[in-house]
Amino acid sequence: MVILKSGDRVERGSAGGGGRYSYPTLINTRKPFELADEAIRIADVNLNSKPCKAGNTTVVLGSGWPGVLLHEAVGHGLEGDFNRKKTSNFSDLIGQKVASELCTIIDDGTIEDRRGSLSIDDEGTPTAKNVLIENGILKGYMQDLMNAKLMDVKPTGNGRRESYAHLPMPRMTNTYMLGGTSNAEEIINSVDDGIYAVNFSGGQVDITSGQFVFTASEAYRIESGKIKNAIKGMTLIGNGPDVLKKVSMVANDMKLDDGVGTCGKEGQSVPVGVGQPTLKIDDITVGGTEV
């Protein structure tokens, strides 16, 4: 994390990375320097950012870490415990259309070196590449042993716990959306007036109503298909299933994040991965200080 000052303004930028590889893999490369450069770049961008206008607009999400939006807005609602109790917004919707047909969302604990990867989950079930949503159709939930048994389905290798002192429950591993057919530039060019959100600092979801909130740490205005000035203090707010239906373009640049995600649920923290291609959401509510 770095703090930059220019005149009266101070802004910060942060960057990080990690994964399930050895320590030298991280420190014996240029990686630490690249991360420092990236933190400085983000702080610099924010030093010149302008207040964000509140209201509804079109938002283009960048590839990689913005996939945290899928994790929060969709992923949690597809965890087995909430669906066994039918407290999720996605309860009883298997086989139904819950997203635009451009959306295929996967949870995969088997990807090599990734922060959310495990060979077996914390109950001994091998992890797997589980398709959650395929071309917009809800395919399945993520399960631990108990909830799988109570719902009469197979465990999916998602039973995780923070430590020996905690009970296992259904948790995500690496959750991401598959790439589409558009390219990123084409998507930005298609927006007349909107926002390009490249990075987020955090988010939260109410799995019952589907309501979610995200705060961008790096975002820009898009005017007439061109990326313009950086904007600050932007918050995205919406409803998971609603927003998924508004995904109108998906690029072919799927990217997983750099390995910084930690997911919290019922007081337990576990490392996770997220990812997605550049994608466009029509009409989402944005918060900011300008009326």
Add this chain to the structure above:
Amino acid sequence: MPNNFKETTKNLKEIIDNLDKKREYEFHFHSADGADVTSRFGDVENIQYHNDEALTVTCIDGKRKGIASTNNLSDESIELTIEKSIASTNNLSDESIELTIEKSKTIASFLETDKHQGLAKENLINEFDIDCGINFPKELSTEELVNMTIECEKSALDYDKRINNSEGSEYAYSQSNNLILNSHGAAGSYSSTSYTLSCVVIAEEEGLKERDYAFSTRRSFNQIGDPKAIGHESAKKVISRLGAKSISTRKCPIILTPELSVGLFSSFLSAINAKSITTRKCPIILTPELSVGLFSSFLSAINGNNIYKKNSFLRDFINKKVFSDHISISEQPNLKEGLGSRPFDSEGVITSDKLIVEDGVLNTYLLDTYSASQLSLKSTGNSGYSNILINSTKPMMSNLVESIDNGILVTELMGSGANMLTGDYSRGAFGYLIENGKISYPVTNFTIASNMIEMFKNIEEIGNDYYLNSKIKCGSLMINDMTVGGN
């Protein structure tokens, strides 16, 4: 004081007294045991018991700091933990302790010296088993606990037939013991208890689901209140959320208000079909619960560790006006049954009453030994903070909604949109539109935004509807000139 805690205290005191005098040592020991019971639809969902203990050893050697901890309190394990905490690598072999770990494996071999490192030396506690009115152990059978959660949930499920699902009711109990010892003479211990009963229910109307919760956390079992009342409160809250709609962007005052009074409007609200409003600037009211959150951001902004790193929007505000004249904020560490009460901070420094904000002016930062040294000041006994009270010299009303013509009562905030460096604030919200001093309808899918420096100055009124589930004691807040982003 439980017997095994007494023995551990005696044992650890003996060990620290016999350690070498070349280095500084601190022992922090914490043990806790308790139960956690969850019921759902009248059946047990989960029963957990826990009984943990942990010793954390901090060693300062040659201005290098090392920390090691263990859950194993055998003599060998304690000895190994002390060895591992030793920060200096220069003279590992000449000490009273026989070191069994290789030099290259000590974390300290990677450390630079830091002239600000050092343990607390002044104003240290010197009393064991201090009674500060926060320890009320009570034995309850598992059956009693289960019945209590079932009763709590049932009162919520019976409240309204639109409440058709539940995440259950949970009871949690913990009795914990704290001990601090350091080589400059700090020696103190105390015990405390904590009881929590909560209920989470889901209501559905026209295919739309909402969830809400209520809970009570107290030091004494007798104070958590009637389980039925907690169930009722969760039910009222969830019903009041039904029928919420979007609003348009606006700037307005917000009120952050009493959770309970929200329930009073519930039946009325649920009958109304909400409408859209436009983006605007207006006053908002934050509920006491949310107000507590805003003040915890304030306390984090005046934490010495954020100040010396210049990572705080209040880094240049000492002796300056942060709030308007009518607001004062004090710390009172010795309140009976206080959720934050404690006789000393986590470094063994005695914490006493202090006025943090007086007539709106920031009197002091919250400093621990390290940040105090960085800032050339003295520790304020704030390695952590205790009970915080927010007061206003204006009349503190029980219902702030009546004082607003046009604004929004915010009952829930989501997302982490509070930037501690710049003070920029932008969060997702749920609440109720206020028109002519009355709640008019529930609204969802909007954001509130401003900058915390402005928000603090714009706190116009504080209610006396205190939130009792937190160590920060605060009522509703009315804040002027917030930007509300709708559609």
